[in-house]
Amino acid sequence: MANRAQIPTKNSALIAMIADEDTVVGFLLAGVGNVDIRRKTNYLIVDSKTTVKQIEDAFKEFTTREDIAIVLISQYVANMIRFLVDSYNKPVPAILEIPSKDHPYDPAHDSVLSRVKYLFSAESVASGRR
Numbered sequence: 001m002a003n004r005a006q007i008p009t010k011n012s013a014l015i016a017m018i019a020d021e022d023t024v025v026g027f028l029l030a031g032v033g034n035v036d037i038r039r040k041t042n043y044l045i046v047d048s049k050t051t052v053k054q055i056e057d058a059f060k061e062f063t064t065r066e067d068i069a070i071v072l073i074s075q076y077v078a079n080m081i082r083f084l085v086d087s088y089n090k091p092v093p094a095i096l097e098i099p100s101k102d103h104p105y106d107p108a109h110d111s112v113l114s115r116v117k118y119l120f121s122a123e124s125v126a127s128g129r130r
Helices: 021-029 052-064 075-080 082-087 111-127
Strands: 014-019 043-045 068-074 094-098
Touching: 014 021, 014 052, 021 043, 043 052, 052 068, 052 075, 052 082, 068 075, 075 082, 075 094, 082 111, 094 111
Parallel strands: 014 043, 014 068, 068 094
Antiparallel strands: none
């Protein structure tokens, strides 16, 4: 248990969002939104005007902030920065790919699911079970 990753926050941790407007607004209405003293938000609304560089920058910022425990990213947005999502290997913040209204979820492109499948297949081979 000593190897567990600790979230270094005082009272709570945030959920960050990178998604389309409808998805982000839904989570904001549920109370996920936050604006800090420096006017930094914990979300990025991706639309047709958003550049891949802006998405990359938001992903890098959210994965390095100490007050964020989970980053929710729409799968179609994650596909735009797949190299960053696939190369991310820290336990906190956790990266979760979610579907959006216009883009259905495809388990074949989910990096977390593919890692879990790999781990379970490696464990079953190592233990001799199938």
